[in-house]
Amino acid sequence: MARIDLDLAHSYKTDPQRDEDYALLPLKMSFRDGGAYALLGPSGCGKTTLLNIISGLLQPSHGTVSFGDRDVTRLSPQQRNIAQVFQFPVVYDTMTVAQNLAFPLRNRGVAPERIKQRVGQIAEMLEMSGQLDQRAAGLAADAKQKISLGRGLVREDVSAVLFDEPLTVIDPHLKWQLRRKLKQIHHELKLTLVYVTHDQVEALTFADEVVVMTRGKAVQVGSADQLFERPEHTFVGHFIGSPGMNFLPARYTEGRLQIGALSVAVPENRAEALQQAQELTLGVRPEYVAPAAAGDAHAVPVQITQAQDIGTHWLVTGRVGDGAQAATIKARLTPERPAPRVGDTVWWSVVGAHTCFYKNDLRIA
Numbered sequence: 001m002a003r004i005d006l007d008l009a010h011s012y013k014t015d016p017q018r019d020e021d022y023a024l025l026p027l028k029m030s031f032r033d034g035g036a037y038a039l040l041g042p043s044g045c046g047k048t049t050l051l052n053i054i055s056g057l058l059q060p061s062h063g064t065v066s067f068g069d070r071d072v073t074r075l076s077p078q079q080r081n082i083a084q085v086f087q088f089p090v091v092y093d094t095m096t097v098a099q100n101l102a103f104p105l106r107n108r109g110v111a112p113e114r115i116k117q118r119v120g121q122i123a124e125m126l127e128m129s130g131q132l133d134q135r136a137a138g139l140a141a142d143a144k145q146k147i148s149l150g151r152g153l154v155r156e157d158v159s160a161v162l163f164d165e166p167l168t169v170i171d172p173h174l175k176w177q178l179r180r181k182l183k184q185i186h187h188e189l190k191l192t193l194v195y196v197t198h199d200q201v202e203a204l205t206f207a208d209e210v211v212v213m214t215r216g217k218a219v220q221v222g223s224a225d226q227l228f229e230r231p232e233h234t235f236v237g238h239f240i241g242s243p244g245m246n247f248l249p250a251r252y253t254e255g256r257l258q259i260g261a262l263s264v265a266v267p268e269n270r271a272e273a274l275q276q277a278q279e280l281t282l283g284v285r286p287e288y289v290a291p292a293a294a295g296d297a298h299a300v301p302v303q304i305t306q307a308q309d310i311g312t313h314w315l316v317t318g319r320v321g322d323g324a325q326a327a328t329i330k331a332r333l334t335p336e337r338p339a340p341r342v343g344d345t346v347w348w349s350v351v352g353a354h355t356c357f358y359k360n361d362l363r364i365a
């Protein structure tokens, strides 16, 4: 295994001119030896391109890929010693489950005793011990995909195991189990894992660190907690969370924020960073919008436009400000008496310890 360092850009065009010509804009990133990473972002943001560049299926048009202190940019997946698991099962139907799992080891000339031991270990982790002697041909799609996962994980000597949306064919209940299982397997096997997904729940349950991507850019690499609490880019605030972060255009003047015609106070410890910015965007997660007393210095009046009871809490949508300056804001509120009513005007605090401030999409405070 090795630390993976990327310093590259990629365009599928022969003569890229503009940013839009790049599937990956210049990026510099490292994957720790033994870490579990997810590449997360919407369709077309460049996740698969990045994964294929790490594996060696694709060579970057610019820059380098290094494993430890070795430049592997021009090496194939075999030469890089990479294991891969794809969206759809890759298994030999005529072989048994055990033979399928053993295949990558037998190919490398591993001793039969060790193969038996390792296949047994992987099968147990994937809860397939009872199916070892069954032929793969008779198995359902999700059992076959479990074999693919097992084949990806069976070798101990790989530089990394790469997964490209591996749970697509798995039914929702088993998907939930397998996500947890993969995390547990990672702790036991200590392999470097890189996992592509567009599903934030999948990424956040599986990975120690998530690389959030949009339009060919990795905008933040962080733990679930960092991405939730301190999104470094407005895209992260918007993409992570359900619903995502609220954003309100604001202007900073003399210790106060003007949000449309409204004015709220800013704590002194945040003011210094905002002074330079003037025009900025306030970001606050629906979880941190809190009911406040009318006239509270950190709150704004909100007219409620929708209130959904979702069991453990209310998801309430409201409007801040009027006319062209009106903005939508959402809050997750714990069950209250009386219940929020559409049309009512309430005061919600939007400035607190969890509030973030952005200039040109980047966090400044």
Ligand SMILES: Nc1ncnc2c1ncn2[C@@H]1O[C@H](COP(=O)(O)OP(=O)(O)OP(=O)(O)O)[C@@H](O)[C@H]1O
Pocket (backbone or CB within 6 Å): 012, 023, 041, 042, 043, 044, 045, 046, 047, 048, 049, 050, 198
């Ligand atoms: N072989 C190719 N030739 C030309 N353009 C490509 C090729 N593969 C991908 N692209 C383009 O590169 C960009 C990134 O694609 P990529 O498949 O890496 O994104 P992704 O995030 O993995 O998306 P998805 O989740 O839909 O697979 C997209 O604009 C896509 O159209």
